[in-house]
Amino acid sequence: MSDWIIQAENLEKTYGNKVKTHALKGVSLKIPKGSFSCIIGPSGHGKSTLLQLIGGLDKPTSGRVIIDNIDISSLSDNKLSELRGEKIGFVFQSFNLLENLTAAENIQAAMMFVKEIQKFTDKRTLELLDMVDLSEKADFKPAELSGGQLQRVAIARALANDPAILLMDEPTGNLDSQSEQDVLNHIYDIHKAGKTIVIVTHSRDIAKRAELLFEIRDGQLVQ
Numbered sequence: 001m002s003d004w005i006i007q008a009e010n011l012e013k014t015y016g017n018k019v020k021t022h023a024l025k026g027v028s029l030k031i032p033k034g035s036f037s038c039i040i041g042p043s044g045h046g047k048s049t050l051l052q053l054i055g056g057l058d059k060p061t062s063g064r065v066i067i068d069n070i071d072i073s074s075l076s077d078n079k080l081s082e083l084r085g086e087k088i089g090f091v092f093q094s095f096n097l098l099e100n101l102t103a104a105e106n107i108q109a110a111m112m113f114v115k116e117i118q119k120f121t122d123k124r125t126l127e128l129l130d131m132v133d134l135s136e137k138a139d140f141k142p143a144e145l146s147g148g149q150l151q152r153v154a155i156a157r158a159l160a161n162d163p164a165i166l167l168m169d170e171p172t173g174n175l176d177s178q179s180e181q182d183v184l185n186h187i188y189d190i191h192k193a194g195k196t197i198v199i200v201t202h203s204r205d206i207a208k209r210a211e212l213l214f215e216i217r218d219g220q221l222v223q
Contacts, residue, residue, distance in 0.1 A: 004066075005165060005196050006031035006054055011063035013049050013219075023049040024060070025219040031212065033164070036191045037198045038210035046219040047200045048169055054198065055088050055167045056080050068164065089158030093170035095150045097142045103129065103153045104138040110160035128156040132186050148179025152186060159190070166190065168199040172206070180205070 006029075013024040024046045031037050039047050052058040053065055056072050064073040068087060072080055097106045107125045129135045132152035142150055151171060158166055171187070172180040184205060191197050199206055207213060215222040 003032050004030045005033040005068050006198070007066040008050070008054060009064050009066070011050070011053055011065070012061045013046075013053065013058070014061045022219055024053070026063070027216070027219070027221050028063075029214055029221060031196065031198060034194055034196055035211050036188075036209070037196075037212040037214065038207045039198065039200045039214045039216060040202070040207055041216035041222075043202075046216045050216060051167055051169055051198065051200050055090060056084050057090075085161060087163050087165055089161070089163040089166045091151070091154050091158045091166065091168040091171045093173040095142070095154045095174075097150060097153060097157070099142050102139050102141055103134060103145065103156075106142075106153060107157045107160050110157045124160070128159055129153075131159070131190075132156045146179065147175050148182050151175060151179070151183050155183070155186060155190070159195075163195075165196045165198070168197065168201075170200055170202065172201070172203055 008027055008029050011024050011027045012022070015021045015023060027050060039050060041047050049058070053060050056065070056067070060073065064071055066072070067083065070083065072083060075083065098109065101109065104125050107128055108121050111121055111124065126135060126138070129138055132155055134149060134152055134156070137145060137149060145153065155171070168187070172183055175183060180203070187197065188209070201207060
């Protein structure tokens, strides 16, 4: 068994037919279990594309991604969806919460397809809200929450199925300084609890605390 929970091997990603855009050009990296990694670089140079490939949200033009010793590049769409649900949590800059659901219901929606989680949905939801200091906001809808609170709900939702990996794309990009620090503190606590975290970020505060730092420029990994 490998100590690498994420491996990317010679990833290429090309968009377009007549006019091709090379988003990634032969990117390879390894991320150990339980580590805190950051992917940095200028906008439009392939950071988010790399994160999407690692998370199985998109497929590479060539190369492969191995998650916890499973080559996800060869999985069917159904098997890939199952793997994401079991092993990977996602947090995005735009929160992506359902506006008509409460904070608790947004978290519970992520548990719908995992039978083991369904058995203790209410208890698990309250534990997750308490983890991000939002237990008193369980019945609040997104319109009633601040930006920092919305992102903390999004983090709790990403942890709903107890994934080993948490992938985050600019999780503090829409937040003010105080909200950013609040969210970062919770991210660091989650990492200390043993989760593997990979963050795409422009934040110096996040990058300087990373155990591993990957810089992407023009679709390539800068050594």
